[in-house]
Amino acid sequence: MSSADGRIEGHTVDPAELLSAAPGPAPTHARRRPSLKDHSRAALRALFGARGWPAYRADQVANWLYQQDATRLDQMTNLPAGLRGEIEAEFEVDTLEVALTQTSVDGTRKLLLRAFDGASIEAVLIPEERRHTLCVSTQVGCPLTCSFCATGALGFTRNLSAGEIVDQVLHARRRIPAGEVLTNVVFMGMGEPLLNLPNVSEAIRILVDPKGLALAPRRITVSTAGVLPQIGPLLAVAPIHLAVSLHATTDAVRDVLVPLNKRFPLEELMATLRSEPQLNRRRPVFFEYTLMDGINDSLEDARRMPKLLAGIPAKVNVIPMNPHADAPYQPPPGAVVDRFTAALHEAGLRVTLRRDRGRDIDAACGQLANRAAPSRPSTPPPAGAPARPESLQEHLAEGRCQPGDAGS
Numbered sequence: 416m417s418s419a420d421g422r423i424e425g426h427t428v429d430p431a432e433l434l435s436a437a438p439g440p441a442p443t444h445a446r447r448r449p450s451l452k453d454h455s456r457a458a459l460r461a462l463f464g465a466r467g468w469p470a471y472r473a474d475q476v477a478n479w480l481y482q483q484d485a486t487r488l489d490q491m492t493n494l495p496a497g498l499r500g501e502i503e504a505e506f507e508v509d510t511l512e513v514a515l516t517q518t519s520v521d522g523t524r525k526l527l528l529r530a531f532d533g534a535s536i537e538a539v540l541i542p543e544e545r546r547h548t549l550c551v552s553t554q555v556g557c558p559l560t561c562s563f564c565a566t567g568a569l570g571f572t573r574n575l576s577a578g579e580i581v582d583q584v585l586h587a588r589r590r591i592p593a594g595e596v597l598t599n600v601v602f603m604g605m606g607e608p609l610l611n612l613p614n615v616s617e618a619i620r621i622l623v624d625p626k627g628l629a630l631a632p633r634r635i636t637v638s639t640a641g642v643l644p645q646i647g648p649l650l651a652v653a654p655i656h657l658a659v660s661l662h663a664t665t666d667a668v669r670d671v672l673v674p675l676n677k678r679f680p681l682e683e684l685m686a687t688l689r690s691e692p693q694l695n696r697r698r699p700v701f702f703e704y705t706l707m708d709g710i711n712d713s714l715e716d717a718r719r720m721p722k723l724l725a726g727i728p729a730k731v732n733v734i735p736m737n738p739h740a741d742a743p744y745q746p747p748p749g750a751v752v753d754r755f756t757a758a759l760h761e762a763g764l765r766v767t768l769r770r771d772r773g774r775d776i777d778a779a780c781g782q783l784a785n786r787a788a789p790s791r792p793s794t795p796p797p798a799g800a801p802a803r804p805e806s807l808q809e810h811l812a813e814g815r816c817q818p819g820d821a822g823s
């Protein structure tokens with residue numbers, strides 16, 4: 416599915432190749448030492464034990480990192496100095512530094528974070544009345560080239576380590592006002608989390624560990640464009656929520672908006688979700704539906720959706736398109752958005768309309784593109800390949816598909 420540089424190539428590559436874009440927890444960049452935060456507490460205990468260090472010292476290190484927010488080993492004063500030196504010889508503590516913080520008029524904050532190899536990623540902290548939600552990235556860029564998404568236009572550079580995912584949470588937590596707490600983490604930033612499942616899983620274990628970041632699993636949501644073989648293994652990590660980037664009700668339209676659909680079309684996606692025993696009404700799938708003017712916002716789309724989702728415990732999040740320079744799509748007029756969501760409601764679906772947050776700083780859904788970074792890390796497309804996937808407008812102009820086409 417993805418070529419060596421991570422780009423979609425239509426129907427010619429099998430899922431094993433797609434998943435090979437995410438080789439696992441192997442070193443993800445040229446850092447000299449792994450980070451202590453690359454490992455869950457259980458894994459850290461095993462690593463310490465293998466080195467002849469008492470396993471309980473790993474618990475003390477985790478307490479310093481996640482509960483006392485230590486950033487250096489010399490702050491861990493209940494560890495013997497000799498042991499601190501031995502740990503320091505093998506492990507880093509921090510993995511990311513904050514290069515820039517931008518604040519939206521609505522209070523949303525976008526962090527531009529830089530790794531030791533110079534790679535840049537973004538995380539978005541969204542304050543709401545009674546909660547603070549952080550949107551984290553899982554890859555530098557993304558191989559999936561969804562045609563409405565600014566991250567997809569960057570190309571793919573590499574997977575983030577577990578420590579780099581966890582460090583986004585730690586940096587964001589430091590920016591929350593005293594007396595308030597980070598309540599929710601959503602894996603909806605740059606990258607496809609299920610193409611980096613080993614590191615995403617280890618990060619989740621640290622987030623939900625009562626002696627780690629102690630977040631309730633139900634406060635964590637991981638989004639996928641539909642990497643079907645990895646959905647079951649993700650849901651087994653912890654009772655977190657799953658979000659699926661749906662965005663279309665026919666294969667003809669979704670093939671263009673989410674090219675991964677060519678490998679895992681709607682029928683297979685829905686069959687996988689329908690047969691997944693770990694999903695239920697208390698643990699439904701959140702279907703993300705970015706509403707685009709004249710593309711996927713018809714009443715026919717709204718009428719098709721309940722049939723498509725039948726038998727799946729579901730909530731639908733409708734998100735009017737956040738326009739940006741890398742995609743040709745626009746949000747529909749407000750009346751069309753209202754008509755679409757009302758039709759879903761009337762059909763009996765649980766629906767929410769997501770408010771824009773951080774659009775003025777390019778922090779809204781689909782807008783993350785390191786625009787504030789001095790240089791964008793990206794992999795150029797292979798010789799002869801189009802720089803961008805075909806736009807849906809081009810398809811429509813040539814009569815190859817219609818927004819109202821029936822799915823397969």
Ligand code: SF4
Nearest residue numbers: 557560561564567606
């Ligand atoms: S929408 Fe998600 S999966 Fe698609 S290109 Fe953007 S970051 Fe990747």
